[in-house]
Amino acid sequence: xxxxxGTALIVIGLIFDFFGCLGLIRFPDVYNRLQASAKCITxxxxxxxxxxxxxxxxxxxxVKALLCMVFILLTAPVxxxxxxxxxxxxxxxxxxGTVVDEYSNDMENIR
Amino acid sequence: xxxNWVFGFIVIVxxxxxxLLLPLPSMMQWQxxxxxRAFLCLLVxxxxxxxxxxxxxxxPDRAVAIDMLGILIVGFxxxxxxxTGRDWYIDIGIAWALQSFIGIMALSKYLEGKEFDE
Amino acid sequence: MRRKISLFLLWxxxxxxxxxxxxxxxxxxxxxxxxxxxxxxxxLMFDTSAENKISRCGKGKAIARPxxxxxxxMVFVWECFKANIDVAYRVLHPALPIRPGTIKVKVDLKxxxxxxxxxxxxxxxxxxxxxxxxxxxxYLYVHCLSIRDGExxxxxVTKYEKILKKIFE
Numbered sequence: 001x002x003x004x005x006g007t008a009l010i011v012i013g014l015i016f017d018f019f020g021c022l023g024l025i026r027f028p029d030v031y032n033r034l035q036a037s038a039k040c041i042t043x044x045x046x047x048x049x050x051x052x053x054x055x056x057x058x059x060x061x062x063v064k065a066l067l068c069m070v071f072i073l074l075t076a077p078v079x080x081x082x083x084x085x086x087x088x089x090x091x092x093x094x095x096x097g098t099v100v101d102e103y104s105n106d107m108e109n110i111r
Numbered sequence: 112x113x114x115n116w117v118f119g120f121i122v123i124v125x126x127x128x129x130x131l132l133l134p135l136p137s138m139m140q141w142q143x144x145x146x147x148r149a150f151l152c153l154l155v156x157x158x159x160x161x162x163x164x165x166x167x168x169x170x171p172d173r174a175v176a177i178d179m180l181g182i183l184i185v186g187f188x189x190x191x192x193x194x195t196g197r198d199w200y201i202d203i204g205i206a207w208a209l210q211s212f213i214g215i216m217a218l219s220k221y222l223e224g225k226e227f228d229e
Numbered sequence: 230m231r232r233k234i235s236l237f238l239l240w241x242x243x244x245x246x247x248x249x250x251x252x253x254x255x256x257x258x259x260x261x262x263x264x265x266x267x268x269x270x271x272x273l274m275f276d277t278s279a280e281n282k283i284s285r286c287g288k289g290k291a292i293a294r295p296x297x298x299x300x301x302x303m304v305f306v307w308e309c310f311k312a313n314i315d316v317a318y319r320v321l322h323p324a325l326p327i328r329p330g331t332i333k334v335k336v337d338l339k340x341x342x343x344x345x346x347x348x349x350x351x352x353x354x355x356x357x358x359x360x361x362x363x364x365x366x367x368y369l370y371v372h373c374l375s376i377r378d379g380e381x382x383x384x385x386v387t388k389y390e391k392i393l394k395k396i397f398e
Binding site for chain 3 (some may be wrong): 003012014015019021022023026027028029031032034035036037039040042058059060062064066067073076077078080081084085088094095097099100101102103104106107
């Protein structure tokens with residue numbers, strides 16, 4: 001039973017990983033790439049690790065997989081945020097199709 | 112409207128069909144065929160990431176792709192840990208996630224043009 | 230003192246988890262290591278200035294906080310799932326139906342940890358990335374994958390904020 005659910009989770013995780021990488025290829029500028037890939041890949045890898053936990057149960061590997069999942073969930077948004085901010089500050093222009101851009105004007109005022 | 116997407120769509124379909132239908136070489140003596148296909152899918156994803164590293168027009172593009180590659184490798188370690196039944200692969204995953212995070216933070220600080228001691 | 234004990238317990242359980250299954254020798258090592266690490270990281274993990282303290286409150290509210298947190302996690306997972314499907318649809322659609330943009334969102338949260346939770350969970354929900362926080366005037370700069378015309382307030386932010394106010398303020 002556990003192995004069936006674990007396999008399903010791993011398959012979902014793999015599909016989201018693949019979609020994330022596809023987004024990394026297809027989207028036009030760095031901010032959209034960050035959107036598509038960072039979250040899809042984070043959640044996909046979390047799915048794979050949760051599947052590993054269900055496969056192994058409460059053994060050394062399973063508990064370590066849970067810890068690794070928590071660690072990735074804590075750090076991935078921080079690095080995505082830092083990358084977006086540094087891309088803005090290093091002068092990467094948003095794509096032409098961008099609808100509104102309220103950050104470029106206010107950027108100098110915020111420290 | 113650009114018509115580039117037809118080409119891209121055909122490539123996607125070919126990749127998906129290759130992952131699902133390709134006869135696998137029996138080099139890998141693993142437990143099940145499903146895990147080999149999972150490994151192949153992750154390899155293709157990592158290849159797409161590397162393509163972005165090669166082609167990315169700006170430096171933040173490459174940084175994003177490298178960050179994603181780091182998280183994908185944790186997934187690799189998890190699949191390898193199931194497939195081979197060895198526990199220490201997940202240790203490699205934890206260490207890789209940690210050091211990838213620190214590297215990306217340093218890189219983004221450098222791109223932002225700030226001092227490192229903040 | 231409560232902070233020191235909770236930090237010690239956090240590192241203790243992390244060490245026990247890393248050296249599973251637990252044994253007596255591991256527990257002894259865990260006590261030594263987590264004493265040292267919690268001494269080292271005390272001023273990194275907690276900001277001790279007065280304005281950032283989580284406000285003290287009555288007993289009933291303090292008991293309710295963990296349950297609100299569980300509810301928050303459930304809401305967050307559901308939103309994440311929906312947004313993930315949405316982003317996958319946008320990636321796979323041949324014509325790339327995206328309308329990206331960076332918008333300014335007003336938030337009412339005051340405490341640092343509440344703002345950090347809000348920004349991180351917004352970033353983890355696919356389709357939105359927090360770019361920067363303007364803390365004095367209370368604005369969040371959010372980059373969205375697809376926005377409607379004239380949208381200045383995301384419904385997700387309101388939903389998260391309502392629960393986070395109950396937890397941290």
